[in-house]
Amino acid sequence: MIADALIVVGGYLLGSIPFGFLIPRLVRGDDVRRHGSGNVGASNVWRVYGPSLGIPVALLDVAKGFVPALVGLELGGDWVGVLAGAAAMVGHARPVFLGFSKGGKMVATAGGVAFALAPLAALACLGVWLVMFLAFRYASLASIVTACALPFACVALDAPWPVVGFAAIAAIAVALLHRHNIRRLLAGTEPRFSRALIRGAR
Numbered sequence: 001m002i003a004d005a006l007i008v009v010g011g012y013l014l015g016s017i018p019f020g021f022l023i024p025r026l027v028r029g030d031d032v033r034r035h036g037s038g039n040v041g042a043s044n045v046w047r048v049y050g051p052s053l054g055i056p057v058a059l060l061d062v063a064k065g066f067v068p069a070l071v072g073l074e075l076g077g078d079w080v081g082v083l084a085g086a087a088a089m090v091g092h093a094r095p096v097f098l099g100f101s102k103g104g105k106m107v108a109t110a111g112g113v114a115f116a117l118a119p120l121a122a123l124a125c126l127g128v129w130l131v132m133f134l135a136f137r138y139a140s141l142a143s144i145v146t147a148c149a150l151p152f153a154c155v156a157l158d159a160p161w162p163v164v165g166f167a168a169i170a171a172i173a174v175a176l177l178h179r180h181n182i183r184r185l186l187a188g189t190e191p192r193f194s195r196a197l198i199r200g201a202r
Contacts, residue, residue: 004076004083011068011084015091015109018098019060020045023053033102040095041104043139047193058108064088065112073116078162085113086166093177105177107143110170114150117163121153137192140181147174 020040024032028049032040035048042061046054065088073081092109094100114122125146132142151167159167175182184190 004072004080007068007072007076007080008083008087011072011087012091013096014064014068015088016095016097016103017060017064017091018095018103019064020057020104021098023057023060024049027053039102039104040098041092042108043105043143046139047191061092061104061108062112062115064092065109065114066116067112069113069116078117078160081117082162082166085110085117086169088113089170089173093173105143106170106174107147110147110150110174113170114167117166118154118157118159120157121150121159121167124153124157125150133193137194138185138190139193140178140190141185144175144178144182147171 018040020032020042024030024045032045032048036044037047038044042054042058045057065085068088069081069085071081072084076084089106089109091103093103093106095103111122111126114125128149129142129146132145133139136142148171151164151171154164154167181190
């Protein structure tokens with residue numbers, strides 16, 4: 001029981017490492033929170049600095065969801081994996097190392113958790129994200145649609161019910177964190193990723 005609790009706490013602490021803040025600060029000497037959406041998620045880092053920083057941040061944000069969820073799953077079972085992964089997502093959204101201020105919107109971290117708990121469903125949803133993003137160039141729209149698709153993919157691929165429950169709650173959380181993006185999408189004011197930025201030309 002104590003070991004399970006430590007895994008969950010470790011998940012929160014790992015999720016709280018703000019790679020989207022640290023990498024631009026180390027490489028560019030800049031605070032990404034002063035630009036774009038003001039958060040430290042991979043999408044904002046990519047939009048501000050391009051893929052040279054956006055891709056490493058995205059991969060690290062995925063890893064900080066994947067690692068605690070996988071450790072929890074292997075050492076404690078489905079519930080511990082779910083709780084450790086959820087804790088990593090909370091840490092990403094409200095990182096203790098940034099004084100619990102606004103972090104990222106949990107999409108990459110949630111994806112890492114999903115790959116640990118339901119890899120086939122996560123792989124299918126990665127395909128959904130890529131199709132939506134390449135078709136419309138809205139990272140927010142791709143993220144919302146993918147998050148909503150995840151619980152259905154988990155059900156279709158016979159994931160354990162704690163994992164399905166996690167996927168449903170994660171979808172709601174991602175949608176709530178994107179509520180301002182949803183308003184801008186409906187109003188037609190949400191910024192797209194330019195083709196040049198996607199290719200890395202800046």
